[in-house]
Amino acid sequence: xxxxxxxxxxxxxxxxxxxxxxxxxxxxxxxxxxxxxxxxxxxxxxxxxxxxxxxxxxxxxxxxxxxxxxxxxxxxxxxxxxxxxxxxxxxxxxxxxxxxxxxxxxxxxxxxxxxxxxxxxxxxxxxxxxxxxxxxxxxxxxx
Numbered sequence: 001x002x003x004x005x006x007x008x009x010x011x012x013x014x015x016x017x018x019x020x021x022x023x024x025x026x027x028x029x030x031x032x033x034x035x036x037x038x039x040x041x042x043x044x045x046x047x048x049x050x051x052x053x054x055x056x057x058x059x060x061x062x063x064x065x066x067x068x069x070x071x072x073x074x075x076x077x078x079x080x081x082x083x084x085x086x087x088x089x090x091x092x093x094x095x096x097x098x099x100x101x102x103x104x105x106x107x108x109x110x111x112x113x114x115x116x117x118x119x120x121x122x123x124x125x126x127x128x129x130x131x132x133x134x135x136x137x138x139x140x141x142x143x
Contacts, residue, residue, distance in 0.1 A: 003082065003083050004081075004082060005080070005081055005082060005083040005102050006078070006079070006080050007034075007036040007054075007102070008036065008076065008077070008078050008079075008110070009034040009035050009036035009037060009051075009076070009077065009079070010034065010035050010037070010074055010075065010076055010077075011033070011034055011071055011072065011073055011074065011075045011077060012032075012053070012073060013031075013032060013033035013073065014030070014031075014068050014071050014072065014073065015030075015068070016028055016029070016030055016031075016064045016065055017029045017031065025061065026062075027059060027060075027061065028059070028060055028061065028062065028064035028065070029057055029058070029059055029064070030057070030058040030059075030060060030064045030067055030068055030071070031055060031056070031057050031058075032055070032056045032058075032071060032077075033053060033055060033056075034053070034054055034055075034056045034077065034079060034102075035051055035052070035053050036051055036052055036053075036054060036079075038050045038051050054083075054100060054101060054102050055101040056079055056081075056101070056102045056104050056107065057101060057102065057103055057104060058104045058107055059103075070109065071109070075109060075110075076109075076110040076111075076112040077107050077108060077109055077110060078107070078108040078110055079102055079104050079106070079107050079108075080104065080105050080106040080107075080108075081102050081103050081104035081105045081106070082102070082103045082105075083100055083101075083102055084100065084102070084103050085098055085099075085100055086098060086099050086101060
């Protein structure tokens with residue numbers, strides 16, 4: 001089961017995990033723990049009412065290591081993708097368990113808490129045709 005997800009939140013954790021499959025190019029999982037808050041105005045201030053933590057997974061190539069430096073704890077991000085339910089059996093208790101995660105298509109950095117930005121030289125070449133490994137899974141998302 002999956003559904004379209006768009007949310008804004010703060011990063012709490014960032015990690016990169018490599019997945020090697022024989023002689024194929026390794027794929028990398030950029031995983032972030034993001035707190036998606038729900039600020040509600042109460043009198044003169046805002047309070048969080050009903051926010052939640054979710055794992056956000058972004059599959060990519062070698063650039064995952066570079067991107068993991070860009071995404072930092074406390075940073076505000078906008079996440080677009082699919083909410084996916086994972087089911088498993090707890091071996092200790094034998095009970096069925098489930099959790100939701102976001103399989104991200106895009107994770108945009110919002111300009112809150114950003115201290116500096118370094119721009120690339122206009123003469124540097126950028127490969128805009130680099131494939132996104134899981135792109136076909138998102139063909140049905142109306143973005």
